[in-house]
Amino acid sequence: MPRTVRIGIGGPIGCGKTELIEKLVPKLTALGYKVGILSNDVYSKEDARRMAVRLGEKVIDKDLIVGIETGLCPHTAVRDDPSMNVNAADQLEKEHPELDLILIESGGDNVTLTFSPRLADFFIYMIDVASGDKTIRKGGLGILKADLLIVNKIDLAPYVATTIPDSTTKTANLDLMREDAEKMRPDKPTIFLSLKEETGIDEVVDIIREKALFR
Ligand SMILES: Nc1nc2c(ncn2[C@@H]2O[C@H](COP(=O)(O)OP(=O)(O)OP(=O)(O)O)[C@@H](O)[C@H]2O)c(=O)[nH]1
Ligand SMILES: [Mg+2]
Numbered sequence: 001m002p003r004t005v006r007i008g009i010g011g012p013i014g015c016g017k018t019e020l021i022e023k024l025v026p027k028l029t030a031l032g033y034k035v036g037i038l039s040n041d042v043y044s045k046e047d048a049r050r051m052a053v054r055l056g057e058k059v060i061d062k063d064l065i066v067g068i069e070t071g072l073c074p075h076t077a078v079r080d081d082p083s084m085n086v087n088a089a090d091q092l093e094k095e096h097p098e099l100d101l102i103l104i105e106s107g108g109d110n111v112t113l114t115f116s117p118r119l120a121d122f123f124i125y126m127i128d129v130a131s132g133d134k135t136i137r138k139g140g141l142g143i144l145k146a147d148l149l150i151v152n153k154i155d156l157a158p159y160v161a162t163t164i165p166d167s168t169t170k171t172a173n174l175d176l177m178r179e180d181a182e183k184m185r186p187d188k189p190t191i192f193l194s195l196k197e198e199t200g201i202d203e204v205v206d207i208i209r210e211k212a213l214f215r
Contacts, residue, residue: 004036004093005101005212008078008120010142013108015128016152018047019195020204021103025051026059027205028101033213036064036092036102038085040077045069047105064099066092074107075114082119089119101213111140122212124204128153132163133172136180136190148189148207151177155194 009017021037028035037060039048048067055065066088070077078085089102104120106113115123125142127135130153136143143149160172167173174192181190189207193200 004089004099005122006089006104006120007101007122007124007208007212008104008106008115009124009126010075010078010106010109010113010115011126011150012110012128012131015108015126015131016195017105017108017126018051020124020126020150020152021105022051022054023195023198023201024103024204024208025055027201028208029059031205031209033100034096034098035060036066036096036099038066038068038088038092038102038104040068040070040074040085040105040107042070042072042074042107064092064096070107074109075112078104078106078115078119079113080116082116085119101208111135111138111142114141114145122147122208124148124150126150126152128156129172129174129177130156130160132160133157133167133174133177134163136177136184139184143184146185146188147211148191148204149181149185150204151181151190151192152195154192154199155197 025035045067048065052062052065123146125146157172157174162173191200191203
C-alpha cells in the first residue's frame with residue numbers, strides 16, 4: 001500500500017504557515033480527506049497547541065496534531081537530518097492508517113530552506129508581502145524548486161513600501177512580484193493570496209489535490 005502523502009510547508013518566520021494549515025484542514029476534511037499534522041517549532045509546541053484549539057475536535061482529533069520541539073536549526077530538522085520528523089510521520093501513520101495526507105510545518109526559517117525528499121513528497125514554500133516585494137527575485141531553493149510557491153498577505157501590499165528602484169508604484173508592487181515568479185519558476189505554480197481575507201485558498205486545495213494527492 002502506498003504510504004500517506006506527506007506535504008512540507010516551509011518559509012520564513014511569521015509568513016503564515018500555521019494560518020495556512022488552519023485554513024486548509026477544514027476544507028480538506030470537508031472533501032473527505034483524513035489529515036494529520038506535524039508542527040515543528042524550535043523551542044516550543046506552541047503552534048501545535050494553537051491549531052488544536054483553533055481547529056477544534058469537530059474538525060480534527062487532537063491526537064492527529066503532533067508538535068515537534070526540534071531544539072535545533074529548523075532546516076536541519078526537515079532537510080539535512082529529517083529522522084525526527086520521518087519517525088514522527090511514520091508513527092502517526094502507524095497509529096492512524098486511515099490518513100490520506102500529513103501536513104508538515106517547518107519551523108520558521110530562511111530562504112535556504114527546502115524539504116528532504118525522504119520527508120516530503122510535495123513541498124510548499126511560503127513568503128509574505130510584508131517582507132518586501134524583492135523576495136522572489138532574490139531566489140533561493142524554496143523560491144526556485146518548491147512544487148508550489150505561496151505569496152501570502154497580499155492584503156498588506158498597500159501598507160508596505162516598495163523595495164524596487166524602478167517600480168511604477170510606491171507600495172509593494174504585486175505585478176512585479178508576479179513577473180518575478182514567472183521568470184524564476186516558469187513551469188511551477190505560484191499563488192498570491194491573503195489568508196486573512198480568505199482569498200486564494202481554494203486554489204491551493206485544487207493544486208494539492210491535482211499534484212500531490214492524485215499522482
Ligand atoms: N494581514 C495578514 N496577516 C496574516 C495573514 N496570514 C497570516 N497573518 C498573521 O501573521 C502572523 C503570523 O502567522 P503564522 O501563521 O503564525 O505564521 P507562521 O509562518 O506559522 O510563523 P512561525 O511558525 O512562527 O514561523 C499571525 O499573526 C497571523 O494572523 C494575511 O494574509 N494577512
Ligand atoms: Mg507557525
